[in-house]
Amino acid sequence: MRVIVVGAGVVGTMHAWQAIERGHEVVQIEREAAARGASVRNFGLVWVSGRSGGVELDSALRARELWEEIGDRVPDLGFRPCGxxxxxxxxxxxxxxxxxxxxxxxxxxxxxxxxxxxxxxxxxxxxxxxxxxxxxxxRDAVVETRTAQRVLQAKLRENPRYRLLTGREVREIVGEKAVRDDHGDIHQGDVVMVCTGAWLGGLVRELAPELPxxxxxxxxxxxxxxxxxxxxxxxxxxxxxxxxxxxxxxxxxxxxxxxxxxxxxxxxxxxxxxxxxxxxxxxxxxxxxxxxxxxxxxxxxxxxxxxxxxxxxxxxxxxxxxxxTDSTALVHREQVRDGVWLVTGPGGRGMTCSPEIAETTANELGW
Missing domain, CATH: 3.30.9.10 (D-Amino Acid Oxidase, subunit A, domain 2)
Known part of the structure; x- marks a missing residue:
């Protein structure tokens, strides 16, 4: 399967990671030269302690396990189980x-x-x-937030099935499960994951004008x-x-x-x-x-x-x-077109829960 991931912040990168881990091909497209939003402007905390009981805590605990596993494989991530x-x-x-x-x-x-x-x-x-x-x-932990996406993507680039394209803004969905970027290039996939963080205009507004x-x-x-x-x-x-x-x-x-x-x-x-x-x-x-x-x-x-x-x-x-805006929802995950999914809105839990959020996406979509 070929997965197109729109956005190279922590949520998008974890979806790319899950797809590569499961044997798929990934094209990840980022409009900036590198992630510059909330994925790097945070504490780098894997914050289990304050999560609400039930689904949110379960997600944080599973994400903590995944962060540690990834940290063992990517030492430059700077994972520290410091509490x-x-x-x-x-x-x-x-x-x-x-x-x-x-x-x-x-x-x-x-x-x-x-x-x-x-x-x-x-x-x-x-x-x-x-x-x-x-x-x-x-159970709380830390990663080096200013460099985390860069080192994760460097690890992904060791796999020939992964390609990262930066400085390209995806403008539209064309045909079936394909995207067109602002260079005029079309990228065809079997599934498209739109993970653009706090960028909720443009393509995101066209796909889901009434986002909660x-x-x-x-x-x-x-x-x-x-x-x-x-x-x-x-x-x-x-x-x-x-x-x-x-x-x-x-x-x-x-x-x-x-x-x-x-x-x-x-x-x-x-x-x-x-x-x-x-x-x-x-x-x-x-x-x-x-x-x-x-x-x-x-x-x-x-x-x-x-x-x-x-x-x-x-x-x-x-x-x-x-x-x-729904306080009971960990993340907003919505199929906005056939084969096109939007994942956004983890709030202050993005750095903590993104590995589990991406794992759940992969499981639900049958990757």
């Missing part, structure tokens, strides 16, 4: 963490409540005096390298407000800037330094500028947890991802 610590600084946050331990699936997530001293044994960089404990999630998907904007930053390893991913208590696994009812009000920008702290050590975020903006059209107040808040929270000033901030950026 995460959610830093707890008051009694309300400790109460939420205790309730998380009572979840029926707490064991599957690898949850354990640590004292402040125990947390520092796991991650000695957490020296802040405000730390009262941490919720440990053993919205776009979400976030702001992030990266510092110089920390002077010691940050051995785990780190979150703050505001992450309890954002992830559906947790009962946030004991939490008091957020600081005004955090509430305004719907903020949580996530902090991950990558090759270039600490990646720190994030905000959430849901009302389009989005602002074209980045706002400084959220960065100042995030820096203050991170410094409170670390117990010292952050390294110099070197990069700030905004990103946009696509999210299903």
């Amino acid at each position: 995460s610590l959610t830093a707890l600084t008051d009694e309300d946050e400790l109460s939420v963490a205790r309730s998380a331990l009572r979840l029926a699936d707490a064991g599957a997530r690898g949850f354990k409540l640590l004292s402040a001293d125990e947390a520092r044994e796991v991650n000695p960089a957490l020296r802040g005096e405000a730390l009262r404990g941490a919720l440990w999630c053993e 998907v919205r776009r979400v904007r976030l702001q992030m930053m990266q510092t110089d390298p920390l002077d010691e390893p940050l051995t785990t991913a780190v979150a703050d208590g505001d992450s309890f407000r954002y992830y559906p696994a947790y009962d946030e009812s004991p939490l008091g009000p957020q600081p005004a800037v955090a509430a305004e920008h719907k903020m949580q702290l996530l902090m991950v050590q990558h090759a270039g330094g600490l990646t720190i975020g994030d905000t959430h903006e849901y009302a389009a059209p989005f602002n074209f500028d980045v706002v400084e107040d959220p960065y100042e808040h995030l820096a203050a929270v991170a410094e409170k947890i670390l117990g010292r000033p952050l390294p110099k901030i070197r990069r700030r950026w905004a990103g946009v991802y696509a999210q299903c």
Whole structure:
């Protein structure tokens, strides 16, 4: 079978990976020189801990297994089964963490409540005096997000059945299961997978004008390298407000800037330094500028947890991802033409769940 994959972000690349693994031929087409959207503008987190129980958690756990398998074969992916610590600084946050331990699936997530001293044994960089404990999630992991698509595609290119075409925008579906790009070339396949992330105009709008998907904007930053390893991913208590696994009812009000920008702290050590975020903006059209107040808040929270000033901030950026408006749907997967499928809207779960999303597509389509 010949599979045409439109889009070279993490969802598209994982569909290409599944097709190659199952013995098929793949042509992957990307409108940019390389993926530049949410697939590279994220934390690189394989985030099991906060997923809602049931289908979403099952997807994250299976994806975690697949990421580890791929990481064994592609060492430059930088897969690290480092786990995460959610830093707890008051009694309300400790109460939420205790309730998380009572979840029926707490064991599957690898949850354990640590004292402040125990947390520092796991991650000695957490020296802040405000730390009262941490919720440990053993199953969380990290990949090198800025290079992940590039190294995965380099591995795929070792297979003669895979071809990646960049700098080509697919403009239309022509005939049966074929696409025409903006160079005028036609690419014929047996199935077409449209995985264009937050790009929901053009071809996507023509194929599915009433998508149950919205776009979400976030702001992030990266510092110089920390002077010691940050051995785990780190979150703050505001992450309890954002992830559906947790009962946030004991939490008091957020600081005004955090509430305004719907903020949580996530902090991950990558090759270039600490990646720190994030905000959430849901009302389009989005602002074209980045706002400084959220960065100042995030820096203050991170410094409170670390117990010292952050390294110099070197990069700030905004990103946009696509999210299903149906909160019960992990992803929007729709057959839009005979042999043509659209997969979009994983929201903030794209980096985590994309291997399982692609595996499910392949199974459902009988690859």
